[in-house]
Amino acid sequence: MTIYLSGVGMTPFGKFRDSTLASLGSQAGRDALADAGVDPHAIEMIACGSARSGMLHARESGVGQLIGWDLGIEGVAVYNEKAFCASGAVAFNIAHMALASGAHDVALVVGVEKMSSREGAGRPLTSDGMALEGEQGFTPPAYYAMAARRHMETYGTTREQIASVAVKNRAAAQHNPKAQYRDPITVDDVLGSKGVVWPLHLLDCCPTGDGAAAAVLVNEAGAEKLGLEPTVRVAASVIGSGYYQKQDRDMTSFSLDRSTSARAYELAELGPSDIDVAEVHDSFSVAEIIHYEDLGFCEPGSGGKLVEAGETALGGRIPVNTGGGLLNRGHPLGATGVAQIVELCDQLTGRAGERQVADARTALAHISGGFHEGDFATSGVTILAVR
């Protein structure tokens, strides 16, 4: 069964005090439905990713139902997914499986988060799986800073190479009107910004914010039923959880990403060299360098050189994070996994404007989600291709 992306939509990402989970999610959903040319009443299921709706807004359950209600969608199956930063990617995966099984033919996927405000005080947003470490002062940038130190010492990766990820992704973001931060920056700006966890500085770290993204998926029966002729197919959608047997992990490489990407390439019958454009989890600048290597875009240890040579910039061999990445488009947790799909769909349909990658026909989205016992809790890899 082949699954297609029929339409996508997203809100701008940023800090919007007057927005709500419902207003953000339904705006993105409405845009995706309009893009697909699909009436809300044709939707047969909703899959919704939202990581912190309970902690921040006392809406632990039913975010998908809330958005469906606002869109006038009723009487359908609704699945709510919570997988940290990968919540939207898991929602996409659920919809993909439901359509591939034939259980449903037309699905709406929504990722949404509102982080600029919270109802009442509470715990920091550190992963639930790291609550013990949180008692001792653990923060997500500390994890990536340790990975950066290991990568620098093991492979000679330089601080400037790590900063160049943030500079490259900001350069792309200036062409994305929905990105949270768009003014160009330099390596000196990154290194001169406030220290967060040495060696990472403020501009090495993604911001928090509000936003939503949505996609309409159909299988062959759904496309026929609605008279659609979508051009982008889902070649693979893979989700995995962490590996916990081995404790002395090498933090210069993440085994979970190696396994999810290998499975995705196998399902898509493609390899890393076939990918024309990619969205890669860059919550912290050094992460993108490590992910290049685990996704097979370059040899282990050479990710710093890859970005330094401009190979992952717009116009390079394999442009990465053409929408600005988490660092600059912003990272409303549950929305990001779907926003990556929106960006890649725009790339594959030639709608990316000044950040368009010429002749893009295959695309890969990668996202990590949360931590548990020193490893990531979730990894998602999606491969899209022009049919």
Added chain:
Amino acid sequence: MTELGELSLGASLLLRGPDSQYQLRASICPRCGDVRVPQRRWCPNDSTPCDQVGLSGAGTIYEAVNILIPPQGFDAPFWAGYIDLDEGARFFAQIACTEGEAPPRHGDRVQMNVEWIGTGDRRVLAPVFARVAT
């Protein structure tokens, strides 16, 4: 007096050994010897029910970083990182480093002490690792 683990796990990670010295509460698999902190009920390798064991807190720094912007409930800066304990478990903890002292780094040998960390109602009695001469 709140000890590490009571807030997040419902049980302290600290044990008192026979000589009244603090130990780190861990699990050990009687079948394969796998050691975990925090302790597991069943071994993740072979599903055998685990026993409780106290660890002395000797280990080696895998990596350490200086946290400059702290989470709520902590004063910055402080050092923290992963410690590879001699019994085989990897454990995240704060690492002592006074002003003027060389930064902690990969491969440094450390020994666990127990100190108060954090501020206000988030203060907990927790392992803090100090470097030892080799």
